[in-house]
Amino acid sequence: MEKKTISPAVIRRLPRYYRYLGELLDLGVEGISSCELSKRMHSTASQIRQDLNNFDSFGHLGYGYDVKNLHDKIGEILGLDQSRNLIVIGAGHLGQAIANYAQFERMGFALTGLFDVNPDLAGKKVRGISILMLDDLERFVQEHGADIAALTIPKDAAQSVARRLMRLGVPAIWNFAHVDLEVGEKTVVENVHLSDSLMELSYNLTSRRCDQK
């Protein structure tokens, strides 16, 4: 649809717009100006208008934006109107946390498979899905397909599983392992590096005293 490439900085802000617009919807707000929205989000009206106009002209002159419409449109841009199959590889606490998170289903992501190497977990059910052994990955994906694979496994296992997923044609990897995966250009990777996040927090905590006058 859209021809030009959108800057990553804009993409990263879209989920946040989506979240705020969802909250406004719940509050029963029907319309909002970029100025008012920017105050809520602690950003600038200019940035909001610039960001949105990367995709389309959603606003109404002299009035602002229709909350419901904008929420829907951003949802479409993010692909939330399509349903996606999500498999989770690694059924430890983190894997089960993701498998259990109902919010994701509301955004169109359906948990269809859950894998682990630990035989003690075999057959245990999480949200109605039985944990399978990792050996069954190929058979399962060939049979049922998978759009997104969440990798909640130790870093030493991650690259080899990523290779198997690429071979199976799974197009997207949501990577929680503390390693940067090497994948082909057909594969989309999104990293959640919790230890990086904690280190960033640690830096800000450490250097905080300088800011305080």
Add this chain to the structure above:
Amino acid sequence: MEKKTISPAVIRRLPRYYRYLGELLDLGVEGISSCELSKRMHSTASQIRQDLNNFDSFGHLGYGYDVKNLHDKIGEILGLDQSRNLIVIGAGHLGQAIANYAQFERMGFALTGLFDVNPDLAGKKVRGISILMLDDLERFVQEHGADIAALTIPKDAAQSVARRLMRLGVPAIWNFAHVDLEVGEKTVVENVHLSDSLMELSYNLTSRRCDQK
């Protein structure tokens, strides 16, 4: 120590440098040039040198950087040489995942408390720490202190717990709730918004076909 403010873009890269240098240490590599490191990290030598020189001149002319020394120095910059008490609020799967993650202890973060509102969990032990009721938060923090509080609770509860933490003087919040917390300027917040991350992945998956020639 350092006077000038460091740009957030640089700070976000530091944990990644730290991770790669740790890997090089494990491989027994003693020295590395910015050029060689940039190839491994898929970044540029120029950026690495710029980034590091925000803090100090760590390199040696004609030779490069001493891996062990640079790893240690970045660790210090990130505050990993100091030990921090971490409490986890919300003992669901995500909370337990964080509580169980041994890697954090190696970086100087010690789990000292674990809280939940569910009475069924009271007294259950995770890594030797008994789960306490959220009502005990004030008493616990006044007695034992806390440097960082991880918030692994539903979004509706997050802001009110954040206020309690601010009142108790807990300086840092690692927020996993899907909401932007409003905190005073004395409090440092680091967000991990998993649903935002999944939506970003969804966008990249949706718009992927355009890139493929």
Add this chain to the structure above:
DNA sequence: TAGATTGTTAATCGATTAACAATC
């Protein structure tokens, strides 16, 4: 020494903010 690589300044690139004509 000669080759290599740094630290740093200058040039480029990209992202954010400001300004304003168009118009509902």
Add this chain to the structure above:
DNA sequence: TAGATTGTTAATCGATTAACAATC
């Protein structure tokens, strides 16, 4: 209409990359 607010262009700001003198 008059007031408000958009979409968009221009100006500013910040971050990345290139270049190179200094020197181990």
